[in-house]
Amino acid sequence: MAHYSVIGRRTPRTDAPEIVTGEAKYTVDIVLPGMLRGRILRSPLPHARIAAIHAEKAGAVRGVLAVITGADTLKQKYGYRASNYDEYGLAVGKVRYVGEQVAAVAAVDEDAAEEALSLIEVEYEELPAVFSPEEAMREGAPVIHDEAPNNVSYAPRFHWGNVEEGFAASDCVREDTFVTQAQIHCSMEPHAAVAEFAGGRLTLWSTTQGPYALRKDLALTIGLAEGNIRVIKPRMGGGFGGKREMFASDFCAALLAMKTGRPVKIVYSRTEEFIASRQRHPMVITIRTGYAKDGTLRAKDCTVIADGGAYNSRGPGILSYAGASLASLYRIPHVRYAGYHVYTNNPVGGAFRGYGSLQVRFADESQMDLIAEELGMDPLDVRLKNVVESGDTTASGKKITSCGIKECLLKVAEESGWHQKRRKKQYGRGIGIACNDYVSALRSLYEYDSSSALVRPNEDGTVDFFTGASDIGQGSDTTLAQIVAEELGVLLEKINVVAADTRMGVMDLGSYASRVTFVAGNAAKKAAADARQQLFQHLARRWSVPQEKISCREGAISVRGRDDLFLSFAEAIAQLLRKEGVFVVGRGYYDAPSEMVDYRTGYGNSSPAYSYGAQVAEVEVDMKTGQVKVLQVVAASDCGRAINPMALEGQAEGAIVCGLGMALAEDRLSEGGRTMNPTFLEYKVPTSGEAPVIRSYPIETIDPEGPFGAKGVCEGFQVPTAPAVANALFDATGIRFTELPITSEVVWRALKSRKGGGDAS
Amino acid sequence: MHLKPFAYHRPLSLAGLWDIMDKAPSGGFILLGGGTDVLPRMGQRLLAPAALIGLKNIAELKVIEREGDDVFIGAASALQHVRESELVSRLFPALAQAAARVGSPQLRHMGTIGGNLCLDTRCLYYNQRQGPGAFPRCYKKGGDRCHVVKGGKRCYALFSADTPAALLALDARVCIGGAAGKREAPLNEFYRDDGIRSRDIGEKEIVLGIKIPGKPVRVSAYLRFSTRAAIDFPLAGLAVSVEKSRSGAFVNPRVAATGICSRPLRLAGLETLLAGRDVRREITEEEWGDALKELRPVRHQGISPAYRKYLFGVLMQRARARLVP
Numbered sequence A: 001m002a003h004y005s006v007i008g009r010r011t012p013r014t015d016a017p018e019i020v021t022g023e024a025k026y027t028v029d030i031v032l033p034g035m036l037r038g039r040i041l042r043s044p045l046p047h048a049r050i051a052a053i054h055a056e057k058a059g060a061v062r063g064v065l066a067v068i069t070g071a072d073t074l075k076q077k078y079g080y081r082a083s084n085y086d087e088y089g090l091a092v093g094k095v096r097y098v099g100e101q102v103a104a105v106a107a108v109d110e111d112a113a114e115e116a117l118s119l120i121e122v123e124y125e126e127l128p129a130v131f132s133p134e135e136a137m138r139e140g141a142p143v144i145h146d147e148a149p150n151n152v153s154y155a156p157r158f159h160w161g162n163v164e165e166g167f168a169a170s171d172c173v174r175e176d177t178f179v180t181q182a183q184i185h186c187s188m189e190p191h192a193a194v195a196e197f198a199g200g201r202l203t204l205w206s207t208t209q210g211p212y213a214l215r216k217d218l219a220l221t222i223g224l225a226e227g228n229i230r231v232i233k234p235r236m237g238g239g240f241g242g243k244r245e246m247f248a249s250d251f252c253a254a255l256l257a258m259k260t261g262r263p264v265k266i267v268y269s270r271t272e273e274f275i276a277s278r279q280r281h282p283m284v285i286t287i288r289t290g291y292a293k294d295g296t297l298r299a300k301d302c303t304v305i306a307d308g309g310a311y312n313s314r315g316p317g318i319l320s321y322a323g324a325s326l327a328s329l330y331r332i333p334h335v336r337y338a339g340y341h342v343y344t345n346n347p348v349g350g351a352f353r354g355y356g357s358l359q360v361r362f363a364d365e366s367q368m369d370l371i372a373e374e375l376g377m378d379p380l381d382v383r384l385k386n387v388v389e390s391g392d393t394t395a396s397g398k399k400i401t402s403c404g405i406k407e408c409l410l411k412v413a414e415e416s417g418w419h420q421k422r423r424k425k426q427y428g429r430g431i432g433i434a435c436n437d438y439v440s441a442l443r444s445l446y447e448y449d450s451s452s453a454l455v456r457p458n459e460d461g462t463v464d465f466f467t468g469a470s471d472i473g474q475g476s477d478t479t480l481a482q483i484v485a486e487e488l489g490v491l492l493e494k495i496n497v498v499a500a501d502t503r504m505g506v507m508d509l510g511s512y513a514s515r516v517t518f519v520a521g522n523a524a525k526k527a528a529a530d531a532r533q534q535l536f537q538h539l540a541r542r543w544s545v546p547q548e549k550i551s552c553r554e555g556a557i558s559v560r561g562r563d564d565l566f567l568s569f570a571e572a573i574a575q576l577l578r579k580e581g582v583f584v585v586g587r588g589y590y591d592a593p594s595e596m597v598d599y600r601t602g603y604g605n606s607s608p609a610y611s612y613g614a615q616v617a618e619v620e621v622d623m624k625t626g627q628v629k630v631l632q633v634v635a636a637s638d639c640g641r642a643i644n645p646m647a648l649e650g651q652a653e654g655a656i657v658c659g660l661g662m663a664l665a666e667d668r669l670s671e672g673g674r675t676m677n678p679t680f681l682e683y684k685v686p687t688s689g690e691a692p693v694i695r696s697y698p699i700e701t702i703d704p705e706g707p708f709g710a711k712g713v714c715e716g717f718q719v720p721t722a723p724a725v726a727n728a729l730f731d732a733t734g735i736r737f738t739e740l741p742i743t744s745e746v747v748w749r750a751l752k753s754r755k756g757g758g759d760a761s
Numbered sequence B: 001m002h003l004k005p006f007a008y009h010r011p012l013s014l015a016g017l018w019d020i021m022d023k024a025p026s027g028g029f030i031l032l033g034g035g036t037d038v039l040p041r042m043g044q045r046l047l048a049p050a051a052l053i054g055l056k057n058i059a060e061l062k063v064i065e066r067e068g069d070d071v072f073i074g075a076a077s078a079l080q081h082v083r084e085s086e087l088v089s090r091l092f093p094a095l096a097q098a099a100a101r102v103g104s105p106q107l108r109h110m111g112t113i114g115g116n117l118c119l120d121t122r123c124l125y126y127n128q129r130q131g132p133g134a135f136p137r138c139y140k141k142g143g144d145r146c147h148v149v150k151g152g153k154r155c156y157a158l159f160s161a162d163t164p165a166a167l168l169a170l171d172a173r174v175c176i177g178g179a180a181g182k183r184e185a186p187l188n189e190f191y192r193d194d195g196i197r198s199r200d201i202g203e204k205e206i207v208l209g210i211k212i213p214g215k216p217v218r219v220s221a222y223l224r225f226s227t228r229a230a231i232d233f234p235l236a237g238l239a240v241s242v243e244k245s246r247s248g249a250f251v252n253p254r255v256a257a258t259g260i261c262s263r264p265l266r267l268a269g270l271e272t273l274l275a276g277r278d279v280r281r282e283i284t285e286e287e288w289g290d291a292l293k294e295l296r297p298v299r300h301q302g303i304s305p306a307y308r309k310y311l312f313g314v315l316m317q318r319a320r321a322r323l324v325p
Helices: A016-021 A110-119 A133-137 A163-168 A211-222 A248-260 A270-276 A315-324 A357-375 A379-386 A405-416 A418-423 A476-488 A516-543 A569-579 A645-664 A721-733 A744-755 B014-023 B038-043 B079-084 B086-091 B093-101 B105-110 B113-117 B163-169 B268-274 B285-291 B305-323
Strands: A036-042 A048-054 A064-069 A101-107 A121-126 A152-154 A157-160 A172-179 A192-198 A201-206 A229-232 A264-267 A283-291 A297-309 A334-343 A429-439 A450-457 A463-467 A495-499 A550-553 A556-559 A562-568 A586-591 A610-621 A628-638 A693-699 B007-009 B029-032 B051-054 B064-067 B070-074 B173-178 B181-186 B205-213 B218-225 B236-243 B251-258
Touching: A036 A110, A036 A248, A036 A270, A048 A101, A064 A110, A064 A248, A101 A110, A101 A248, A133 A297, A133 A334, A152 A315, A163 A283, A163 A297, A163 A334, A172 A357, A192 A248, A201 A211, A201 A248, A211 A229, A211 A248, A248 A264, A283 A357, A297 A315, A297 A357, A315 A334, A315 A357, A357 A379, A357 A429, A357 A721, A379 A405, A379 A429, A405 A418, A405 A429, A405 A610, A405 A628, A405 A693, A418 A429, A429 A721, A450 A476, A450 A516, A463 A476, A463 A516, A476 A495, A476 A516, A516 A550, A516 A562, A516 A569, A516 A586, A556 A569, A562 A569, A610 A721, A628 A645, A628 A721, A645 A693, A645 A721, A721 A744, A744 B305, B014 B051, B014 B173, B014 B205, B064 B086, B070 B086, B070 B113, B079 B086, B079 B093, B079 B105, B079 B113, B086 B093, B093 B163, B093 B218, B093 B236, B113 B163, B113 B205, B163 B218, B163 B236, B163 B251, B218 B305, B236 B305, B251 B268, B251 B305, B268 B285, B285 B305
Parallel strands: A036 A264, A201 A229, A297 A334, A463 A495, A628 A693, B007 B051, B029 B051
Antiparallel strands: A036 A101, A048 A121, A064 A101, A152 A334, A157 A334, A172 A283, A192 A201, A192 A264, A283 A297, A429 A610, A450 A463, A450 A586, A550 A556, A556 A562, A610 A628, B064 B070, B070 B205, B173 B181, B173 B205, B218 B236, B236 B251
16 A cells, blocks of 8 residues: 555645634624524424414514515425425424424514514314334224325335245244434534525525435425526534434525525524434334354244334335345345334434444344354354355345455454354343445435546645535545645645535435445546646647656656656646646536435345444443443454545544444433424433443455445444344343343343343342 | 524622522522533423523632532532542542542533532423413422323422532532522432422522531542443442541441432441441442332433332442442
């Protein structure tokens, strides 16, 4: 790797100093002349017909400029695919969960806006509500959307191979059921939007993971042409999947700006984040697996019932990916899947790091250990025996190219002292392993999975780099700038990143599906290569040397075999611009060479590459109180190539801690559809005090298609954490926990009921 | 967090404070220690005072000093200050340990011992901001019911401050003052098992501080259980103290709990169990089960009463071990 000068190095984020000194400006910091503050009125009821809304008193409050309700909108639904559109920017006719947006106001300040909200009178006719998907699917349950009389809005059925044959050929078959909970994203930065409307054109600054996708939702629901909407993503403080779509903040800010002619800012409160954004789908997962006595997997039959909450959001895609993830990590010839996305009157389920595969992998990786236990095998060996290999095509049509899953498993086993610790049993201490695969982009919703970029060197040697990709806090601006700097042969600090603004004309689908480094990275690399090529072409002509002999490294251009020819990158660009009128602009476009997944069969090579990971968790259980302390997590990830090892570690640490929260503590407590713990005090997201020692290792398989061999890694890191902890708890206590979160009270009850007495020690 | 407008007073002396309090309309002000609990409540629109009166600039409320055999801790002393006080650590380890477990380092630097003593009770139904009509108004919100104990005749909000449990176990006395003068009362008489008014203090009185007897010398400890290492209120907190003696027995033991009802509570059953008993002798589950028979915690923070009760038993077992010389 010595021949690279920028990538592969532990590089602090280029924007880190601004962020840690507080200099960085976020959406909430935007102030425009004459700007109004917007606030949203939300439903106090889980299911009700809106009989009437009286907004006159609110509109009369001094300082209030506009009040809008569903009646003021186009009443155009939006959502995932057109066939799944089910949600309004502002409720029309009905509310379906506590927290749904019913009306919005714009006023000169927060106080006036708040007073106005309190004066909006909504006449509700309360309807019977349902909060569990199983109940919602029953005959006679309240119907939440007329379009789905049984409350099932999406039910993928995949069948690859023939599971009956597979089970017949199995020595053993076992069936287990697992349950996962709602998890809230808890981004440090809440959803926020600032809208400005002038000359028939709308500009929206928004906390969005995909400005282009948001523009699409806005155009559809407010009736402006896409070209008349400019969406800008300012610096962001986290997304994790929770900022993928249009939110009421975007819609209402836009509409209120159009109505008042003044800029409008809306910032969600932490309560709104908890009750009215999105959450990870709670799932009930039943897996039946057939296997041979030697541990070889033969067939898998899985049913997933997901609590979708009141609307589809990305639910259909999540239910599809949940099913797809059954057949892509292990070699299994026969897989069948039935998913149910069920409407309830709970908050809306949406995309969240892991995208449905996380829940299924918790179930599947727990069951892998159950199988190992039954066969008397080492959980590591059962996995090593079954994982996919480079060159495989899975039953679901995934073509496995670079693949380092075995190396990941062996690495975490070695670094954690797996074998020694397994031998040396200590009651109350345990060690567990789990692994995962993940896409590096996902072609499922659009016919394209693309990104574009422009690279424009300036006469001082700096380089403006335009990308559509959204840095949502993960640091992709730095990673992409590293790719450009490396490809162009300049220093990292010369790159000015201009990103995520639809007016720039460099489109990108957004930050999701771990696609940014792979897809936007390839586009950036191509744009940089194109700029370099243009520059070298001119120099080759001027110097009469073959172009391929010219190279540029760290801003210095040289020609192989000609020590007399030497020029700095800055000088070269300056000469071309000033004297020759040559404007070097590198264009890059990349569309992942993947296949559109057939959403009826789930078959298709949906990603251009697959990344892999494995983790070992070590836990210590207080055998009296049931409290679990995670001592250490060792992680390895097949990232293809670590463009920035430091960023990779950061991603590992954040994701693992988020995974631990899901494993042990985080839960949305609810009563009658109301979120009972919408605060950081009562919603137990881990603090630094709960974070264990985390050691993460990159496994570099140098993917043939990835930029410099890199693959996507951000989401996958969270996937194996919860099952690794559950497996470690089994090792520690002999108790198999099948439901998340495994709180101290849950552990205490299990210890107690096993003892049949009070004292669990 | 956007707050409604309010006036802010920062008296520099007690005389100044009495003056401001005297002029303030009834119910129109809230006393502010560090503000770590009051301000979030204002943000949630649970409190909307016309004025806040900050106590942190009154020097005499910030002292930690000996008064004969006793130690006086001024109400405006930061919890971090209490925790780091050499005097407190040496004489009253339970208090130092309790102060060390409050909130987080940031909160301990802001929060005061007086604020912790006067911390309002909490419950999941009350302590959140929701749209109008989300839950029918409970007693604490001026309504006619308790959501925690359905059919309950009073508010069952939970008292969960750490330091009061330690102070109860240390036989502390609370010093209360107002324009009319000062009075002192055993801390145990300061609290009431009522989620709405858990402290016995007049509207125009303030807690000046706390007085802890240095004699007889007591050995003490505070333990708590919480989901997270920081931020959280305890699901169970327990302080125990015993007079130092050569016999190795529990002499005049005091056991006090927080996170159990609407006030910090002396656990008489456990005190009776311990009295005269060898400190080295372990407490069995049967024993503490018997001693806590009368205890009826209610469901709070998503934790079942049975688990909460069990936690107190475990904390008692572990606290005993901490007292062994």
